[in-house]
Amino acid sequence: MPKEPREVVIVGGGVAGIFVLRNLFADKDKVPGGLHITLIKREKSGWISTCGLPFALRGWYELERTEIQKPGFYLEQGIDFRSESEVTKLNLDAKSVELKAGENLNYDYLVIATGRKQSVKETTLDGVFTFNDENDACKIEEALKTRNVQHAFVRGRGIIGLQSAVAFAERGIKTTILGGPPSLLPSSLDPDIGDIIKERLEKDGMRFILDRREITAIKGKADWVKSVVIGETAADKEEIPAEIVIIGKWMLPETDLAKAAGIAIGETGGIVTDRAMHVKRGRRSLTEVYALGDCVEVVDGITHRPKLNQMASTAVVQARVIGDNILSDILSQPRLYSTCEYCLSPTVADIGCGLLIGSVGLTTDAATRAGLKTISGKATKLVKARYFPGATSMTMKLIFDAFTLRLLGAQMVGEVCVAERVNEFEVAIRAGLTAAELRNMERSFDPSVAQLEDVTVDAAKKALESA
Amino acid sequence: MPKEPREVVIVGGGVAGIFVLRNLFADKDKVPGGLHITLIKREKSGWISTCGLPFALRGWYELERTEIQKPGFYLEQGIDFRSESEVTKLNLDAKSVELKAGENLNYDYLVIATGRKQSVKETTLDGVFTFNDENDACKIEEALKTRNVQHAFVRGRGIIGLQSAVAFAERGIKTTILGGPPSLLPSSLDPDIGDIIKERLEKDGMRFILDRREITAIKGKADWVKSVVIGETAADKEEIPAEIVIIGKWMLPETDLAKAAGIAIGETGGIVTDRAMHVKRGRRSLTEVYALGDCVEVVDGITHRPKLNQMASTAVVQARVIGDNILSDILSQPRLYSTCEYCLSPTVADIGCGLLIGSVGLTTDAATRAGLKTISGKATKLVKARYFPGATSMTMKLIFDAFTLRLLGAQMVGEVCVAERVNEFEVAIRAGLTAAELRNMERSFDPSVAQLEDVTVDAAKKALESA
Numbered sequence: 001m002p003k004e005p006r007e008v009v010i011v012g013g014g015v016a017g018i019f020v021l022r023n024l025f026a027d028k029d030k031v032p033g034g035l036h037i038t039l040i041k042r043e044k045s046g047w048i049s050t051c052g053l054p055f056a057l058r059g060w061y062e063l064e065r066t067e068i069q070k071p072g073f074y075l076e077q078g079i080d081f082r083s084e085s086e087v088t089k090l091n092l093d094a095k096s097v098e099l100k101a102g103e104n105l106n107y108d109y110l111v112i113a114t115g116r117k118q119s120v121k122e123t124t125l126d127g128v129f130t131f132n133d134e135n136d137a138c139k140i141e142e143a144l145k146t147r148n149v150q151h152a153f154v155r156g157r158g159i160i161g162l163q164s165a166v167a168f169a170e171r172g173i174k175t176t177i178l179g180g181p182p183s184l185l186p187s188s189l190d191p192d193i194g195d196i197i198k199e200r201l202e203k204d205g206m207r208f209i210l211d212r213r214e215i216t217a218i219k220g221k222a223d224w225v226k227s228v229v230i231g232e233t234a235a236d237k238e239e240i241p242a243e244i245v246i247i248g249k250w251m252l253p254e255t256d257l258a259k260a261a262g263i264a265i266g267e268t269g270g271i272v273t274d275r276a277m278h279v280k281r282g283r284r285s286l287t288e289v290y291a292l293g294d295c296v297e298v299v300d301g302i303t304h305r306p307k308l309n310q311m312a313s314t315a316v317v318q319a320r321v322i323g324d325n326i327l328s329d330i331l332s333q334p335r336l337y338s339t340c341e342y343c344l345s346p347t348v349a350d351i352g353c354g355l356l357i358g359s360v361g362l363t364t365d366a367a368t369r370a371g372l373k374t375i376s377g378k379a380t381k382l383v384k385a386r387y388f389p390g391a392t393s394m395t396m397k398l399i400f401d402a403f404t405l406r407l408l409g410a411q412m413v414g415e416v417c418v419a420e421r422v423n424e425f426e427v428a429i430r431a432g433l434t435a436a437e438l439r440n441m442e443r444s445f446d447p448s449v450a451q452l453e454d455v456t457v458d459a460a461k462k463a464l465e466s467a
Numbered sequence: 468m469p470k471e472p473r474e475v476v477i478v479g480g481g482v483a484g485i486f487v488l489r490n491l492f493a494d495k496d497k498v499p500g501g502l503h504i505t506l507i508k509r510e511k512s513g514w515i516s517t518c519g520l521p522f523a524l525r526g527w528y529e530l531e532r533t534e535i536q537k538p539g540f541y542l543e544q545g546i547d548f549r550s551e552s553e554v555t556k557l558n559l560d561a562k563s564v565e566l567k568a569g570e571n572l573n574y575d576y577l578v579i580a581t582g583r584k585q586s587v588k589e590t591t592l593d594g595v596f597t598f599n600d601e602n603d604a605c606k607i608e609e610a611l612k613t614r615n616v617q618h619a620f621v622r623g624r625g626i627i628g629l630q631s632a633v634a635f636a637e638r639g640i641k642t643t644i645l646g647g648p649p650s651l652l653p654s655s656l657d658p659d660i661g662d663i664i665k666e667r668l669e670k671d672g673m674r675f676i677l678d679r680r681e682i683t684a685i686k687g688k689a690d691w692v693k694s695v696v697i698g699e700t701a702a703d704k705e706e707i708p709a710e711i712v713i714i715g716k717w718m719l720p721e722t723d724l725a726k727a728a729g730i731a732i733g734e735t736g737g738i739v740t741d742r743a744m745h746v747k748r749g750r751r752s753l754t755e756v757y758a759l760g761d762c763v764e765v766v767d768g769i770t771h772r773p774k775l776n777q778m779a780s781t782a783v784v785q786a787r788v789i790g791d792n793i794l795s796d797i798l799s800q801p802r803l804y805s806t807c808e809y810c811l812s813p814t815v816a817d818i819g820c821g822l823l824i825g826s827v828g829l830t831t832d833a834a835t836r837a838g839l840k841t842i843s844g845k846a847t848k849l850v851k852a853r854y855f856p857g858a859t860s861m862t863m864k865l866i867f868d869a870f871t872l873r874l875l876g877a878q879m880v881g882e883v884c885v886a887e888r889v890n891e892f893e894v895a896i897r898a899g900l901t902a903a904e905l906r907n908m909e910r911s912f913d914p915s916v917a918q919l920e921d922v923t924v925d926a927a928k929k930a931l932e933s934a
Contacts, residue, residue, distance in 0.1 A: 015919070052914045060915075061854050131486070159574060235928050313912040316919050320907060338907060347912035356511055356916060385519070387528050420887035422911040431898030439785060444813035444889040445780040447519045448527075449823060452482070 001031025001242050005155055006330055009097055010114035011087045013041025013255065014133075015050060016293025016315035020111050023323030027077065031330050038080040038105060040097075045068040052226050052314050053137040054163035055350075056223055058170050063141055066134060072139030090261040092281065092289060109288050109326050111260055112271065112279065115253035116294035116310060125218055127225035130247040131164050138243070140164070149173055149243040153228045155215060156248030157208075159349050162197075164246045164351035171208050176207045176240050178230060184403055187366075188347050189360035192378065193397055193411045200353055213238075216244060233363060251310060253295040263289070266306050274338035277322050286330065293316035301342030301429065302362050303370040309343050317341075346426045348419040358418040360426045361409030364399055373402040377435070377463030381455040383416065388448050392416060398425075398438070398459045405434040405467065421456075435463045472501025473797055476564055476572055476840065477726065478554045479580035480508025481600075482517060483760025483782035487578050490544065490790030498797050505547040505572060507554050507564075512601055513537040518779050520604040520688050521630035522817075525637050530608055557728040559748065559756060576793050579725055579738065579746065581778060583718035583761035592685055593691035595712040598631050607631075607711070616640055616710040620695045622682060623715030624651045624675075626816050629664075631713045636673050643674045643707050645697060645806045650677060654833075655814050655826035657723060659845065660864055667820055680705075685712060719910045720762040720776060725748040730756070733773050737764030742806035744789050752825030754796065759785035768896065769829050769875055770837040776810050784808075795890035813893045825885040828876030831866055840869040842929030844902070848922040855915050859883060865892075865926045866904070872901040872934065888923075902930045 008024060010017045021039050028035040047069040056063040073080035089098040096106045117132045127147070129140050143149065152168035154161045157179025157359035168175040180186075181195035198208050213236055217229035225245050231237040240296040255263075262278040266272040271279055271291045278285040295317040297306040321338050328336035348358040367374045378397040385391060394414035401408055410425035412418055426437065445452055475491060488506050495502040514536040523530040524868040540762055541548035556565040563573045585597045594614070596607050601926065619635035621628045624646025635642040647653075650661035665675050671740040680703055684696035691720035692712050699702040722730075730748040733739040738746055738758040745752040760782040764773040788805050795803035834841045845864040852858060858903045868875055877892035895905065906927035912919055 019919075026710075049852070049914055051912065055915060065854055112542055114658060257818045293476055311912070312919060313909050316912075317907055317909045320924075338903060341904070341907065341909070343909065346909055348913045348916060350915045356913070358911065360911070387517070387532055388522075411762040417884040417887045417912065419889060419917045420884045423908075424887060424891035426908070426911075427891055427894040427898055427900065430900075433894065433897075437808070440784055440808065441782045441890075441893070442780050442808070442810065442813055444815040444825065444827070444886045444893075445518065445778070445783075446815045446817055446823070446886065447516055448522060448817045449815060451885045452486075452779060457787075 005034040005036040006108045007106055008035060008037045008109045008111065008326065009107040010037065010039040010111040010113060011090075011097065012115055012293070013039050013043065013045075013083065014115045014293060014315075015312045016114060016115070016319060017041065017111065017113035018047045019319030020113065020292065020322050021074070021079065022030050023319055024326060025077065027323065027327050030327065031273050036080065038082065039074070040082045040085045040099065042084065042086050043133065043135065044084050046073060046081070046083070047388060048134045050133060053131075053134060054167055057073050057137060057140060057164065057167035063134070063137055066137075087257060092261050092263075092286065094132050095288070100324075110290070111322060112263075112289070112291035112295060113293045114254040114257060114295045117254045118247070118249070120249060125220045127220070127243060128218060128225050128247065131160055131246050132251065140246070143244055144171065147224070147243055150182050151180070151241040152176070152244045152246070153240055153242035153245045154248060155179070156246070157210065157309065158187070158207075158248065158250070159185065161246065161248035162351055163349065164248060165206060166201070167179065168244070169201070169204055170352060174205065176209065176242070178209045178215070179215070180212065181210050184208070185357065186363070188363065189411050190344075190364045190397060191411060192402055193357075193395070196395060196413050197351055197355065199359060200355060201351075202324065204353060251294065253297070253308065255295055258291065258295070264293070268295040268297040268308050270304050270306070270308050272297060272306075273294055276325050276337065277318050277340065289327070290322045292322060298340075298343040301344040302367075303368070304342070307346055308344070311345070311347065313346065314343060327372065341430075344426050344429055346422045348422055354415050356416075356418040358412045358414075358416060358422040359410070360422045361407070361429045363409060363411070365407050366401065372408065374408060375402045375405075375463050375466050376400065377459040377461065377466065379455050379458035379462060381451065382457055383414065383455070384450055390416065394455050396455045396459045398435070398456070398463055400435045400463050403466070405436065406432050407434070435460045435467070469931070471503040473498060473575045474573055474576065475502060475504045475576045475793065476574040476579060477506040477578040477762070478503065478557075478564065479582055479762075480506050480510065480512075480550065481515075481580060481582045481760060481782075481858060482779045483582070483786060484508065484578065484580035485514045485517070486783050486786030487580065487789050488541070489758070490786055491793060492544065492546065493793050494790065503547065505549065506514050506541070507549045507552045507566065509551065510602065511550050513540060513548070513550070515601045517600060520598075520601060521634055523630065524604060524607060524634035530601070530604055530644065533604075554724060555647065557724050559728050559730075562577045562755070577757070578789060579756070579758035579762060580760045581721040581724060581762045582719045584714070584716070585718060590755065592687045593690050594710060595685060595714065598627055598713050599718065604718075607713070609639065614691070614710055618708040619643070619711045619713070620645070620707055620709035622646070623714060624677065624711070626652065628713065628715035629818055630816065632673060633668070633717060633820050635711070636668070636671055637819060641672065643709070645676045645680070645682070647679060648677050653830070655812075655830065656824065656878050657831050657864060660824075660862065660880060663880050664818055664822065664824060667822060668818075671820060675777065710826070718761065719816065720764070720775065722762055724759065725762070730758070733764040735764040735773050735775050737773070737775050738762050739764060739773075740769055743792050743804065744785050744807065752915050757789045757792070761790060765807075765810040769834075770810040771809070772837070774810070776812055778812070778814065780813065781810060795908045808897075809836040810892050811896055812906070813889045815889055816852055821882050822880060823882065823885040825881075825889040826877070826895045827889045828874070829866065830876060830878070834866060834875050839875065840864050842869045842872075842876060842926065842930050842933050843867065844926040844933065846925035846929060847921050848918065848925055850881065851917055851924070854916065856884065862920050863922045863926045865902070865923070865930055866932050867902045869934070872903065872931075873899050874901070874905065902927045902934070906931060
């Protein structure tokens, strides 16, 4: 008698859900009886490159290009890809999920990839948007095309806020960013590094308001936004013209379904998983229920405390681990089993003006909050000799534990190869490299692509001198 | 009574000697009584960027540009910079060196940076050159400018041979490279990776002869070379036209002075040092005599066997360590003392056609010779999504220990950020990262500069599948 196919139900079709689907699909022929994969997502789209949306707004390509695969692509391959569909309940004991449309789907393996949600309530005024997904991007693009937008206002000084502000500024729109003190991208960059970007973007006409004021009113004219009021007291108050407003504040994990099913939620508000990405109910890991992506919390690689990372790069690794473990379980092959490492939050982002920022590990502030005493060194240098093409400048800051001198974090601003350097420092943090080791490590050299003494060496030297 | 300045004598003015000088000079004000630094070099020049010479031949800039500092620059700062000068004897017991000009210089610290020498005897025929230093480069440049050079012949398939061949080919000269089997750059690249470059350069008209044949005759016309004969038997023999010939064979450490002074020479022919770069006489380290650069042997980071590395990147780290240790000794401050790590030979080289090769750790062949069984994975992928500018391709090969699955070596061919990736893998080898860890490591992501699943992940996956 032929075996029945195994049922996998994936709830959510962002990068997290899509990558679990991709990994399982690639391995489906290894499963006797086959795999039947169902993916349920609210949106109409297939696989969207969410991280690609800001570049579409910046005009690098059409918005449609961010839909890497349409639902039809998956349907043709026999995947039960259900867009514009919603799960209303997880029945963990019965191993089934209930759909809004009334249907009940049984599963052998359940994957929760419900993503995140905006932490602010929306306004009814047109022209005020969040920027979380492709629907938001479409609305923003539409507004820019049909309205005479001359002023933009962005609430949020994180990557989403900054990248949408850059898109507006590059289109010649006078743009204001409101965020808390003291500086930009505070979860990735120390103030001295964040200020480098701020000053550069100010030169291009962007305005930053980084203080404690909040939006106190959004004013409109004929249902469309025309200005934002910040501050409460007469002295504080300011009215800033804006024909478009983006609310890019911190996102919360979307955990309503998980919570209702009794799945453990951590102190950060994200779903708790073990290293294999199984969820927990009470103290027990559920070996057939996984969660990943923006809805889960991860464990920081230095402080060993839970945190929200909410980056596509994290989700992709978690998806790999989940693919491994479902296959390992079905085939009873423990050698396929795999686990996630602690998270060091390697980050790179294009923030306009040809600049990339990079960050990994702890900022000085995060280290201090974790009770670690730090020293640091900062240097700016060309990435290769001046007379070679592409000799651009890079600023690097390295943060070390003051006692062991081990690397805790690295931050940089440059024009090229920032992602690769971030990855190097991620390995260096994992390896426990010290300032002296980083300073004395041999680095590959060819004058057309590197300096004999890299900016890393200079930064490590300065840190040692301050020790 | 004011203290006498300490005397440091540096023998040799290549990158190795120059960097010791630079490091000591930067620290000279920390020394009570001061430092008196003497550098003695045979050549006329100051600080030459030897690694920059091939790019000058390729026409990226004038040859003069490779002289980063002239001797006058150092003389003006009070350094006794003696170009066109030669040391004939090291008197280690008397702590002095004898100069050819007859003078005797006393030292408190001696630094031997005598470099390397060509392993082949020269021909008397004009048009046959080695390519080791700026004098060679000048002669080659002169020949190219004044002679009607239509054919070039290069003996040597290492980086020097290849980079000079690229310079000729880029000038429209029909170029032949002769080297041993089986492939290019064998100390850095496995044959399958070396062949990628070979095929690419062949498309541009370069010819490679990679077999056991040797040069059996060099023929001339009116004292200038006109052809090279390779092979011995009638079946083997071939006469190849060449109006310029480069003999770019392996260089030997220049150790005559050290040997004559009784300093220990290792099995590779290089000077033996301890981790602090002190030389040895018998079993004893001489704490006031240092050696570095192409004349010393280093210890391989994986096999723990001595080898010759002869790269500027190695010399620069050694120079840093020597600077630290001389200062530590003078000031009696042990905390300044530093040591060199094992050498993992991180390498990057521009080899024309916009291609960079990168390598670190052991090749498959080197691992096999060291008794290690390996597995490997290879992948080719765009470095970012196709619709982003600069989405070029990268081929990567990762070599792992077959038992522990720890990374032993990495090789790559690509157009961008190769140096930075080599450095990442160097840290990964040091850290003992396994194939599974590399596959599951989070990597920084932004679609404008990276893929969600990097070529590294693909290569590690393939290696695991072969395990």
